Amino acid sequence: xxxxxxxxxxxxxxxxxxxxxxxxxxxxxxxxxxxxxxxxxxxxxxxxxxxxxxxxxxxxxxxxxxxxxxxxxxxxxxxxxxxxxxxxxxxxxxxxxxxxxxxxxxxx
Amino acid sequence: xxxxxxxxxxxxxxxxxxxxxxxxxxxxxxxxxxxxxxxxxxxxxxxxxxxxxxxxxxxxxxxxxxxxxxxxxxxxxxxxxxxxxxxxxxxxxxxxxxxxxxxxxxxxxxxxxxxxxxxxxxxxxxxxxxxxxxxxxxxxxxxxxxxxxxxx
Numbered sequence: 001x002x003x004x005x006x007x008x009x010x011x012x013x014x015x016x017x018x019x020x021x022x023x024x025x026x027x028x029x030x031x032x033x034x035x036x037x038x039x040x041x042x043x044x045x046x047x048x049x050x051x052x053x054x055x056x057x058x059x060x061x062x063x064x065x066x067x068x069x070x071x072x073x074x075x076x077x078x079x080x081x082x083x084x085x086x087x088x089x090x091x092x093x094x095x096x097x098x099x100x101x102x103x104x105x106x107x108x
Numbered sequence: 109x110x111x112x113x114x115x116x117x118x119x120x121x122x123x124x125x126x127x128x129x130x131x132x133x134x135x136x137x138x139x140x141x142x143x144x145x146x147x148x149x150x151x152x153x154x155x156x157x158x159x160x161x162x163x164x165x166x167x168x169x170x171x172x173x174x175x176x177x178x179x180x181x182x183x184x185x186x187x188x189x190x191x192x193x194x195x196x197x198x199x200x201x202x203x204x205x206x207x208x209x210x211x212x213x214x215x216x217x218x219x220x221x222x223x224x225x226x227x228x229x230x231x232x233x234x235x236x237x238x239x240x241x242x243x244x245x246x247x248x249x250x251x252x253x254x255x256x257x258x259x260x
Contacts, residue, residue, distance in 0.1 A: 019219055032227060034206045034259050060217040068202060068210040068227050070181045070258070076223030
């Protein structure tokens with residue numbers, strides 16, 4: 001099942017040379033593997049372990065979360081605005097599910 | 109006890125207290141919920157370095173709440189006051205979590221900044237560790253008090 005992923009920029013239209021934030025939110029339970037169900041059995045770990053950020057097809061940053069990240073995680077990065085283009089974010093979890101989102105960078 | 113004896117005894121206890129406090133301060137400022145012994149294996153695994161190789165640095169800023177309402181969702185923000193070509197990666201560690209390493213961020217073109225949310229099992233010290241291009245490890249610590257744990 002695909003992971004629902006959203007991405008947005010703040011501010012939405014930065015000026016050239018300005019720093020702006022890229023925020024990615026994914027809908028995911030992020031089971032840390034330490035929680036127990038009603039019967040006392042451990043719930044197996046199920047978490048996003050790789051987030052890759054591409055800008056115009058080129059990898060610009062990657063995040064490697066461990067089980068300690070919260071459910072429905074937010075990933076916030078900052079970039080400096082250069083040329084307009086498209087950010088593509090690719091997520092993958094430890095069970096092989098993946099998610100993708102993209103957001104366009106337009107300059108003011 | 110006369111006055112002189114009392115003073116002597118006082119100085120002695122003072123000296124004893126100071127010698128007991130010194131190691132705690134040397135290990136990073138005596139933060140609430142510190143657990144370096146538990147953190148050590150995670151540091152070894154993630155960075156191949158031990159706690160004493162980390163240098164506390166004012167260039168790294170870690171913004172955490174002092175008290176978190178829920179341990180399942182504690183926001184944090186790491187800012188690094190260095191040029192972006194000097195910073196290689198950012199890590200976050202929570203001393204008392206079952207697995208203390210939370211995240212590794214590899215910055216390619218990104219400005220050295222990271223914001224996310226973490227789980228915290230209990231009141232603990234939190235460390236932001238920044239890897240620089242020349243191999244230095246810079247650290248910022250903070251302590252967050254947790255009312256409801258988020259790991260179990």
